[in-house]
Amino acid sequence: MKNPTETPVWQHGADLVVAQLEAQGVKQVFGIPGAKIDKVFDSLVDSTIQTIPVRHEANAAFMAAAVGRLTGNAGVALVTSGPGCSNLITGMATATSEGDPVVALGGAVKRADSAKQVHQSMDTVSMFRPITKFAAEVTDSNALAEVLSNAFRYAEHGRGGGSFVSLPQDIVDQPAKGYPLLCKGHVVLGSAPDSAIDEVAKHIASAKNPVLLLGLMASQTANSDALHRLLASSHIPVTSTYQAAGAVRQEHFSRFAGxxxxxxxxxxxxxxxxxxxxxxxxxxxxxxxxxxWNSGNATLVHIDVLPADTDNCYLPDVELVGDIASTLDKLADKITAPLQLSEQAASVLQDRQQQRQLLSLQGQSLNQFALHPLRIVRAMQDIINSDVTLTVDMGSFHIWIARYLYSFRARQIMISNGQQTMGVALPWAIGAWLVDPSRKVVSVSGDGGFLQSSMELETAVRLGANILHIIWVDEAYNMVAMQEEKKYHRVSGVKFGPVDFKVYAEAFGAAGFSVNSAAELEPTLRKAMDVQGPAVVAVPVDYADNPMLMGQLHLSQIL
Incomplete structure (x- = not known):
């Protein structure tokens, strides 16, 4: 215990804020300054932390979320008061629903002005509390390190999510006392109880048609490694949500149903x-x-770091709560013999394999222009090897990609499905590249989603980020259009005008490309991949087969 008389005095609370961020191991801060928070930005100049100005606050949260998902350590967004904070809301809601650890620091008016109608006064803590795991305002400068440390603990522990800390201007401008609190690393859970693991092992031994359903947390690297060992000993068929992309390795792909x-x-x-x-x-x-997906006819087992939320359609018979990797390893040790597939399961998996082979062999033969989605997916599969990270925006294209583009590396693909947020792909890509600049990052969006965050092309150019962004161009919010057409037999509010994305990209200083025929697709993508720095490729797409996504689509109907 340190002697209280030796407690350091910081000239500004902002200096202690930055010292605490350094103690947490923060490498970058994403944000936009303003009068109520600019002292923190000033203190960052003298720190080891890279300050990355962005062009919209929501994108600061998206970039921080990519850092959080790929490292497990919370990314940090730093914004000013009022609209600076309110612009963060979409990004923070997305991070929490996607399980991405993010700590957002927002400026606020002086405490003496908080109840007045003054410039940029806003109850931001109340705004963020429903969409984060932790939201608090620092009301005493001596508590800065404690509040920030707790924000990181909440954001990173268990299933990740957002934390928000409000920093009144007088707190960061005036002197403060305190030590930055050293980060001791993440809290490590033990495995689930042995008795519960034994019970699940017995269920597996007696099951005829067991299935593993993987979620986001299964795609963490350690959990994916343990899953590999469980699949090797059990041979249980497996499927996954979109967020668990890459959790299943290639050697188990014959039992992966997509x-x-x-x-x-x-x-x-x-x-x-x-x-x-x-x-x-x-x-x-x-x-x-x-x-x-849950008919209620099967025994249901929940393996996670958190107990299951009560849901009429999700009431597990057994819950294995604890460290997922440790639990899976203990469960694998209990498997005495691999599963013999039932005829029904074998048929499903065989059909899935045949469809994958069909796309691989014949996808390139889809020569209409604008291009069929499967032609674009097939071409993307060729450029996205194990060393490339892929970030996917929201739109009907993301269904085609999620279903038919394969990945065998944990956290190789980032897909939004919690809030289904448009505009995430490009800022996610910037964050992902910063985590590992040695990897090329490919991001993909529709033309609607791209223009919701395309201002960050300037950020990518400024950073020299090695990113290729692919735009599927159809001049419509097509995922909405597809569902409107099915429900109402007409569309409303989904059409918009054309943009010359090649010229648009070049205006930001990025390399711009456009695909003008089916034959140009693959060579254009390869040329764009060779660019060392930001590049954009616009690919016209024909979504005429989108309605088939809502039915029992078999690729033999198309290829």
């Missing part, structure tokens, strides 16, 4: 319907609503 989400019509859905035992691993209902 990803499920949004519409209940995939191979994985068929396995779930006929299952007598469903084991979810690192799954949250926000990823794929239980009412869509």
């Amino acid at each position: 990803r499920v989400g949004l519409f209940n019509n995939q191979a994985g859905d068929r396995l779930l319907r006929q299952a007598d035992l469903i084991i979810t691993i690192g799954y949250s209902p926000v990823e794929y609503e239980p009412a869509m």
Whole structure:
């Protein structure tokens, strides 16, 4: 215990804020300054932390979320008061629903002015409390380190999410006392109880049609490694939500039924319907609503770092709560013999393999222009090797990608399905590149989603980020259009005008490309991949087959 008389005095509270960020191991801060928070930005100049100005506050949260998802350590957004904070809300709500650890620091008016109608006065803590795991205002400068440390603990522990700390101007401008609190690392859980693991092992031994349903937490590297060992000993068929992309390694792919989400019509859905035992691993209902896949006819096992939320359609018979990797390893040790596939499960998996081979062999033959989504997916598969990270925006293109583009590296693909937020792909890509600048990052969006965050092209150019952004161009909010057409047999509010994205990208200083024929697709993508720095490729897409996504689509109907 340090002698209180030796407690250091900081000239400004902002200096202690920055010292605490350094103690947490923060490498970058994303944000936009303003009068109520500019002292923190000033203190950052003398720190080891890279300050990255962005062009919109929501994108600061998205970039921080990518850092959080890929490292497990909370990314940090720093914004000013009033609209600076309110602009963060979409980004923070997305981070929390996606399980991405983010700490957001927002400026606020002086405490003496908080109840007055003054410039940029806003009760931001009340705004953020419903969409974060932790929200608080620092009311005493001596508590700065404590509040910030707790914000990181809440954001990073268990299933990740957002934390918000309000920093009144007088708190950061005036002197403060205190030590930065050293980060002792993440709290490590033990495995689930042995008795519960034994019970699940018995269920597996007696099951005829068991299925693993993987969620976001299953794609953490340690959990994916343990999953590999469980699959090697058990041979249980597996499916996953979109967020668990990459959790299953290639050697287990013959028993992988693909990803499920949004519409209940995939191979994985068929396995779930006929299952007598469903084991979810690192799954949250926000990823794929239980009412869509759980008939209630199977024994349900929940393996996660948190107990299951009560849901009429998600009431586990057994819960294994604890460190996921340790629990899976203990469970794997209990497996005495690999599963012999039932005829029904074998049929589903064989059909899924045939569809994958069909796309691989014949996808390039889809020569219409504008291009069929499967042609673009097939071309993207060729450029996204194990060393490339992929970030995916929201739109009907993301369904085609989630279903038909494969990945064998944990956290290789970032897909939003919690809030289904448009505009995430480009800022996610910038954050992902900062985590590991040695990896090329490919981001993809529709033309609607791209223009919601495309101002960050300037940020990417300024940083020299090695990013290729692919835009699927159709001049419409097509995922909405697809659903409106099905429900109302007409569309409303989904059409917008054309943009010359090649010229647009070049105006920011990025390399711009456009695909003008089917034959140009693959060579243009390869040329754009060779660019060392930000590049944008616009690809016209024909979504005429989108309605098939909502039915029992088989690729033999198209290829």
